[in-house]
Amino acid sequence: MSHDEKTDGEGLKTSPTLDRRKQQMELQRKIEEKMKRIKHKIAIISGKGGVGKTTIAANLAIKFAETGSSTGALDVDITGPNMHKLLGIRNRPQVDPVTKEIIPVNGPLNIKVMSTAFLLESDYTPVIWRGPMKMGAVREYLGTVNWGDLEYLVIDLPPGTGDETLDIMQLVKPLDGVVVVSTSQEMSLIDVAKTINMSRKMQVPVLGIVENMSTFVCPSCGKETQVFGRKNGVEELASELEVPFLGSIPMEPDFVQQASESIPVIIQKAESKAKTAFNEMFKSLIGEMLE
Numbered sequence: 001m002s003h004d005e006k007t008d009g010e011g012l013k014t015s016p017t018l019d020r021r022k023q024q025m026e027l028q029r030k031i032e033e034k035m036k037r038i039k040h041k042i043a044i045i046s047g048k049g050g051v052g053k054t055t056i057a058a059n060l061a062i063k064f065a066e067t068g069s070s071t072g073a074l075d076v077d078i079t080g081p082n083m084h085k086l087l088g089i090r091n092r093p094q095v096d097p098v099t100k101e102i103i104p105v106n107g108p109l110n111i112k113v114m115s116t117a118f119l120l121e122s123d124y125t126p127v128i129w130r131g132p133m134k135m136g137a138v139r140e141y142l143g144t145v146n147w148g149d150l151e152y153l154v155i156d157l158p159p160g161t162g163d164e165t166l167d168i169m170q171l172v173k174p175l176d177g178v179v180v181v182s183t184s185q186e187m188s189l190i191d192v193a194k195t196i197n198m199s200r201k202m203q204v205p206v207l208g209i210v211e212n213m214s215t216f217v218c219p220s221c222g223k224e225t226q227v228f229g230r231k232n233g234v235e236e237l238a239s240e241l242e243v244p245f246l247g248s249i250p251m252e253p254d255f256v257q258q259a260s261e262s263i264p265v266i267i268q269k270a271e272s273k274a275k276t277a278f279n280e281m282f283k284s285l286i287g288e289m290l291e
Contacts (some may be wrong), residue, residue: 029142047191049159052212057156058086065109069151075115077158101146167200178207184233208244213251247281
């Protein structure tokens with residue numbers, strides 16, 4: 001008998017390779033079933049890190065939940081999960097003893113949240129995984145997490161065009177589309193263009209592009225200063241690539257500090273230019289989704 005075979009209870013030969021294949025097919029079936037129960041699925045992507053993609057994703061989830069819609073937030077940035085910090089979550093998910101499914105953590109406004117961060121000892125613990133392990137984790141999050149019936153699922157992807165992004169575009173069917181986040185820095189714009197072109201090759205709609213940290217708003221005098229790149233750089237790229245421009249969000253101390261304070265800016269009581277800009281961007285996004 002080969003090393004690839006084993007015997008079942010009736011003396012019949014079985015193959016570990018076939019067993020793995022059956023497990024993969026079963027997980028794929030579960031993914032399809034769970035995705036059918038989620039009405040709208042939106043991925044937030046960027047070409048480069050540090051542009052505020054997770055900040056936009058967390059606040060979008062909050063905004064959807066604010067409308068009274070059942071909402072989930074999935075952090076697929078496997079090696080750099082930060083969504084839990086922005087949503088102020090410190091709990092860990094539980095496992096249903098009967099179904100063995102993962103029960104996502106409840107966040108603000110009852111948002112269901114899942115992240116690799118929940119599996120780590122601390123926020124300082126590195127995730128040192130190769131591609132197959134990351135891809136396996138993505139499939140587990142989609143197929144074994146009990147998302148239930150949701151109106152919206154916001155998926156926070158890592159920057160670039162790597163395994164996690166490819167997996168989400170292939171596995172989440174149908175995916176309403178992607179929201180692309182960028183600054184006006186030349187390097188960010190180049191990488192964002194690559195991400196948009198990847199989405200098109202994968203036949204995933206681009207719902208629009210957001211310019212984050214467009215200007216710095218002085219907390220004392222209210223003066224706005226262009227910090228990153230050239231003025232209107234993101235809007236010009238959107239026009240060049242023929243994708244919707246959803247708006248510009250300025251940089252403000254409250255927006256920047258939300259990670260340490262765990263209060264998303266969209267639910268802060270104080271009005272601000274960033275909050276107003278975010279609300280306008282949200283309206284534009286809803287308009288694109290309804291078209």
